[in-house]
Amino acid sequence: MLGFVLQDPLIRIILLVAIFAVVVFAAVYVMNLIGRRIMVRTQIREMAAGALEVVPSARALRSVENDTAWSRIAAAVEKAGLNLTDTNDERLTKRLRAAGFSSPAAPRVFTLVRLVMLIVLPLSYVSLSYFSGNPPSFLKLYLIGSLLALLGLYLPNIYVQARADRRKEAIVNGFPDCLDLLLVCVESGLGLEAAMDRVGREMALSHPLVAELLSITTLQLRAGASREEAFRKLSGSAQVEEIRSFTTLLIQSDRLGTSISSTMRVYAAEMREKRRMRAEEKAHRLPVLISIPLVACMLPVMIGTLMLPAVVMVVRDIFPLMLGR
Structure with a gap:
């Protein structure tokens, strides 16, 4: 064997x-x-x-988290004399925060990345063109280099916008489930702070972005911030319309002294209705989206299949008669 x-x-x-x-x-x-x-x-x-060991000069966790390689590079570039502060710094900070970049050095790092790509992409093309042995003309070099420079200038914006859209979609899809669980916790007798803490810990795996927002708000409340301040920071860090409306309702309910559970019950029903409407909208968009590959791919094949016998008959029978054969 x-x-x-x-x-x-x-x-x-x-x-x-x-x-x-x-x-x-x-x-x-x-x-x-x-x-x-x-x-x-x-x-x-x-x-x-x-x-x-007790280190007397220990830094805070926030400073350790923000001390990344990119932030150190940006600080070194600014020390060299190049200012990386954007003129629309507040607007850029909101955009980066909506994409999930909450570090104070994020605007400067974003400006540095745009500057590096603006210089590196055209230089890379010019270097490859001249080292290839067949350099292009000056006009072609100028046009392609300008296009690459524009691409390097706007590519970080496209990445940030795409990441912000994905983050917003994840928060919007996960917030109704967290809101239902938060309503259950409040109606079972937990306070709002304890309910947000419990929901943040329970939803850490299924909906990590919403759980992170709720956990940060809970820590701010425990640190001594008022409910209005903590909820406004929650809406500012989320940059999502649904959470902004939810925090506005909670602030008004806290000011007027109304029941938080009834407010959350009404808003949870509205959120479920909005989620159902979004699902129906996506379902109604499917026929329109399917028609594009149908027309582009299947319709020419079907037309060719139906027309092929007639074309063969014309070539075999009618053309010889027309030519007198």
Whole structure:
């Protein structure tokens, strides 16, 4: 049996591939296990060192989070003498916050990225053109370089807008579920702060963006901020119309002293109705969207299939009669 297996080349190749796959899987599994153990040990050492040593000049968590590589590069560029502050800094900050970039250095980093792409893309094209051995004409070089410069100038805007749209869609889709759970928590006897904390922890995996907003608002309330201030910051950081309306309702309910549970019940019903209407709108848009590939791809094939017998008959019978054959 072993000799037959060794003589057949196909079985030999299959056996070698199987042995190789098993060895690779075992090596990857062992390496992941060792890496996980090393990471756990490193974290335990860091926690022990942090518990034993008290650093007097320890920075805040916000400053550690904002101290990224891009922010350090932007700070170094500004120290060199190039001002990265945009004239519409407030408007740019709102756009970046809507896309999820809440760092104070985000506008300067955005301006730096646009400046780098504005310079790098045309220079890359010029370098490749001259090193290729067949340099283009000056007019072609100028036109393509200008187009690449415009592309580098507007490409970060397109990326930020696309990310803001995806973030808004995720928040809008996840907010009705979180609002229903928040209503259940409030009606069961929890306070608004405790309910937002519980919903933020429960929805951390299913709807992380909404859970993050609720958790940040809970931390602001625990830090001593008033409800109106915390809710206004929530609407400002979300940059979504549904959450802005929700926070406005909560502020008015808190001012007038009305029941928060009844307010949330009415708004939750409105949010469910809006979600149903959005689903119906998408369903009604499907025939229009399907008609585009139908007309572009299937209709020419159907016309060609229907017209082919007539074309063959014309070429075989009518054309010879017309030519007198």
